[in-house]
Amino acid sequence: MKLTGTYSLPANMERAYEALRDPALLTQCIPGCESLDLIGPDEYAMKMKMALAAVSGQFEGKVKLTEPNPPSSFVMLVEGQGKIGFVKGSGAISLKPSGDAATEVTYEGDVNVGGTIAAVGSRLIDTTSKMMIKRFFDKFSTLL
């Protein structure tokens, strides 16, 4: 499933680029994220608890930041596994200035879902993914 979107962040490109790669900030902003622990260069082990409507599940996985091109782009790889299924996603994140103190962030991602969560149709997954990304950026903007 393809996901794309654009958000505006209240910071200049350098600051936004740095923040988007800051594990402490990411931990606070990824919905349900409980911890991100460095396990290699730009690679983190992630624990996540998802709770949405009646659905709830724990995921363990990895976040990896690759193809750094500061301050304008990088790629984020995320994978998580839990009893209710697995999620694997990659997102190309690009930044461009929008005035002096704002940055426009565009993501183009591909999310693959498997296991039981995949069985209940794309409706849940599509709308949920969009909502989680929105929540991420909303919180991110606030904390930035």
Added chain:
Amino acid sequence: MIPTQFDYAAPATLDEALGLLAGDGAKALAGGMSLVPMMKLRLAAPEKLVDLGRVSGLRYIKEDGANIRIGAMSTHHDLESSALLAAKCPLLVQTATQIGDVQVRNMGTIGGSIAHADPAADWPAALLACGARVRIASKAGTREVAIEDFFVDTFTSDLQPGELVVEIVVPVDAAGAKSAYVKVHQPASGFALVGIAVHKSNGATRIGVTGLAGKAYRAKKSEAVAADPDKAAAVVAEDVEANSDIHASAEFRKHLAAVHLKRALTSLA
């Protein structure tokens, strides 16, 4: 069905229920038409189910001055078969008849449905269109919110932990009011690919849309030009990021919303 292990409580009073729900890991069971299928797949694994089925005083439909008060545990069938609603707020009857199937309507409740905030459920469209309010109770007391503030996001309502929907309040239709709920069924689940509720009363038109976006919404741009069905249809899905799945693309959902809004407005003209 083989869900994970859970504790089960069937309180008899609202106070008792709110006490049980105050703890962590408790989930209200208000019909179970959405929760139980998720438990079956183990996508939902609540530690404790608080069954509201035996709580007294939550299942009623009664007139109260300019309002009709609907207890949260009223089943879809209760609304479907209510003579009071047929006379004073027929939009809800029309909507109820189109929910799921007979078994679902016999078990599912209006309070359970809106608390679940499924973006393709039928009630949100109708309640948005008729300007409902939701009464919410918790150990701390009772509050009331407008339906538009109740639906926050995908599967996310304004309900806070420990809170429970206890009543839905809808205004009695003014003389000469007209309404319609039109729906395109998703053929497997019966949920709305798109559902449009239109309520015309005292010269104002309110339009609720479900199935189309991440949450049900009021199509205010369409309401403003409701006298012209074509114009209203043209803007019903404007700026909406529409849902897309194996049953219908975003483009088709938007198209269906426009067609059915136009048809509904034309039929009510």
Added chain:
Amino acid sequence: MATTTAPPITRTKTREPLVGKRIRRREDPRLITGTATYVDDLKLPGMHHAAILRSPYGAARIKSIDIAAASKHPGVVAVYTGADVKDVGPVPCGASLPGLRVPHHHILAQDRVYFVGHPIAVVVATDRYIARDAVDLIEIDFEPLDAVADPEKALAPGAPAVHPEWPDNTAFTYHQAGGDADKAFAEAEVVVKQRITSQRLIPTAMETRGVVADYNIGDQSMTIYSSTQIPHLLRTLVGLMLGQPENKLRVVAPEVGGGFGSKLNVYAEEALMGFVARKLGKPVKWIESRRENYTTTIHGRGHVDYYEIAAKKDGTITGLKVKIIQDLGSYHQLLTPAIPTLSVLMLPGLYKFQNVKAEIVGVFTNTVPTDAYRGAGRPEATHGIERIVDMLAAELKMDPAEIRLKNFPAPEEFPFNTATGLQYDSGDYALPLRKAMEIVDYMKFRREQDEARKQGKLVGLGISTYGEICAFGPSPATPAGGWESAQVDVDPTGKVTVYTGSCHHGQGEETTFAQLAADELGIPIDDVIVGRGDTAKIPYGIGTFGSRGTAVGGPALYYAIQQLKEKIKKFGALLLKANEVEYVDGQCIDPNTGKSVTLAQCAGAAYRAMKLPPGETPGMTATYFWEPPNFAFPFGAHIVLTEVDKETGRIDIKRYVCVDDCGNILNPLLVDGQVHGGVAQGLGQAMYEQAVYDDNAQLVSGELMDYAIPKATMMPWVESSHTITPSPVNPLGVKGVGEAGTIGCSPALVNSVVDALSPLGVKHLDMPLTAEKIWRAANGAN
């Protein structure tokens, strides 16, 4: 010596025959009151419960499995993985084709999984909740691999190999030709080509599969209760898998809640439960969840076909070329590769043309195996030929009824040999079509259609005419024998039990076979019961599938009764001290004296055996194994009237008319029921159902929330009627009707919608006809 004899007394049959009557199903009261016994209703003393861990990946390597936590979970009795069962024989494939590649199909995955749902480990526990909880405690380290779910993508160079040993993903290619298709196409005045698909479907029997296995340590005998259509074949094949002698293996099919072909199989879990029961010396039960049913029980169809038809300008069809790409899934189940060969046999439909060239490419994909689903290969072929004939008619601007009538063999041309080597025995194929046209008032509709089109309405009429290969079948043409068995027992008190080897599971033979036996024995229907589904009670039988229950099982029963009647008459003559007696209305009558004895008296005498007729044995039972000389060939026509809403893509079915010729009808009520149910499943394929796998081979229509089977409220009123051409191949003149509705439905419906949309330039639509697909086609964005 002169003797005076009384004038012979003749007695005519006084009771009205039950055969041919609309008799309600005798099995229904227990089914609708919840008092029938299904597999899940069985509770054996000390029974354990099993739950199965299945792959969440379409393709992955299993790097390690850790069962420690699951094994220690309180209540868990045992956990078995692929290593424990590697010596159990493979899940069998009964089909043989030249050069067929058969992957070794272990009952639990070894070091690799091939589809979402692939069983990996089984947990056995003291209750089913504990077993399921412990499944979640098994830790598996997977290395996900690229997977492919689309058969055409699987054939493309560089596609992920489903089985690494066969990188081209091709299980087999198969060619069949009749006549000279190349010449026909070279000489053709018109050629029409179309890619036509029959999408993958999920059979969705109301009762999912389930198995209870029991092992008696004392005598080392095993009993397997399974929701199956084929108890005897299962006994043979599971016995071989487990090395369990067949005479120490009993298979029972209790009440079976629907099969539609999905239980015409031998599944890993049937052997796995036998393995567990023997290992533990305890009975064990496994009941499939709906989610498991969707990801492990066979799917149906899965065709991508390329059709080319050649014809003269006058509409005479001269040849057909078809390439079938069959999505096989990841493994062969019992008949997987054989199913598309039935499509090839059926390609000529009801038409005369003699030049056919067909190719099948059987493709492995990372999906659930496909196999027989209601119609099994014949709906796919019928859909293809009936679509392409409609397209040919459109190309030639001919009436679609006319082109069909022009190409049927004439009644005097029977027996008719088809281009694919079948011999159609009898019929008048124009008859059901003309009758259906009469019912819908065809010419009037066409006039009204012209008018409606002028007003911008999209109304359509779709025809399908179809033949079927039914009553499987002559043994040489089947993988496992095509005969059927029957046994008739009369108790000493005169009550009758008939046993049939055809293991009906909803078709209603408990009623029709009782009608038949009651008529033949001249006794009340309440004196007859019909036994089935237990290898300990019933002579070896084949099973119910391929519209064979009545058409092959029925004649077996008929002949068994005839045999028994001879014995009854001998005992009657003995008791009446007559030379010869007549058997009428359940009594043996001496025509000379008018004296009679009842069936019960004859049976009593046969068991008491104080005296035996010359050369006769005690007891009152007869067994008959009947081998059919040929298939049966039902035929018929469906006509569907539709109106399409251009703005919403909604299809409104205005009328649904079907005329089926299934030969003689034992019970019209049951035949109607079969046709209605068949139409429902055809309609499901035409309009709603599709098994959707994503690019990673995840089944996204994996629950009934997303897989749209038609509900009662989505069904049109089905106007069902018949023409009757008795089959010449069996004494009952019956042909089989289980699959007719499904086979006739989908092309008629699609033809109708394409006809409705034809003013907009639409020539073809693939199934399912979702609202969005119709809307796009109607608005020029096909």
